[in-house]
Amino acid sequence: MRHLSLGLDDPRPLTLSARIESFRCAARGVRLMLRSQHNAWLHAVASCGVLIVGGLCVLSGAEWCWIVLAIMSVWTAEALNTALEFLADVASPEFHPLVGYAKDVAAGGVLISALGSAIIGILVLGPHILAML
Numbered sequence: 001m002r003h004l005s006l007g008l009d010d011p012r013p014l015t016l017s018a019r020i021e022s023f024r025c026a027a028r029g030v031r032l033m034l035r036s037q038h039n040a041w042l043h044a045v046a047s048c049g050v051l052i053v054g055g056l057c058v059l060s061g062a063e064w065c066w067i068v069l070a071i072m073s074v075w076t077a078e079a080l081n082t083a084l085e086f087l088a089d090v091a092s093p094e095f096h097p098l099v100g101y102a103k104d105v106a107a108g109g110v111l112i113s114a115l116g117s118a119i120i121g122i123l124v125l126g127p128h129i130l131a132m133l
């Protein structure tokens with residue numbers, strides 16, 4: 001029954017080593033996403049490009065906050081989309097319309113995040129780039 005109790009009766013103490021192990025698992029997840037998802041490669045190229053341009057434009061602290069938020073939102077959406085795809089493929093390896101809908105909606109989340117981030121990038125970097133021309 002322990003697995004149904006949300007871990008509230010988990011007797012394990014809070015330890016640094018367990019938190020470090022948890023961090024390692026999360027880092028492994030990021031590496032797995034980078035290795036398995038072609039979209040993640042595109043995000044990586046776009047993120048590096050934006051960071052380089054941002055560095056050249058000498059952005060303010062507030063502008064960097066927007067850029068970091070935009071980059072973070074795309075990576076977070078991609079990570080959740082990837083996790084959902086893995087789970088869906090285990091739960092229903094055969095074709096099922098609802099699995100297709102779930103994957104499409106998750107991919108839509110990535111698209112929305114990417115479009116929003118592109119708009120933020122244009123709004124923040126656009127004036128700096130125009131000023132340099």
Ligand SMILES: Nc1ncnc2c1ncn2[C@@H]1O[C@H](COP(=O)(O)OP(=O)(O)OP(=O)(O)O)[C@@H](O)[C@H]1O
Pocket residue numbers: 037039081085092093094095096097098099100101103104107
């Ligand atoms: N089991 C399934 N049942 C029904 N439709 C599916 C199934 N698996 C995939 N699809 C359809 O194929 C599309 C692509 O699914 P796939 O798992 O190949 O993701 P992907 O190509 O890695 O997508 P993304 O580029 O968004 O990461 C889904 O969005 C969905 O429409």
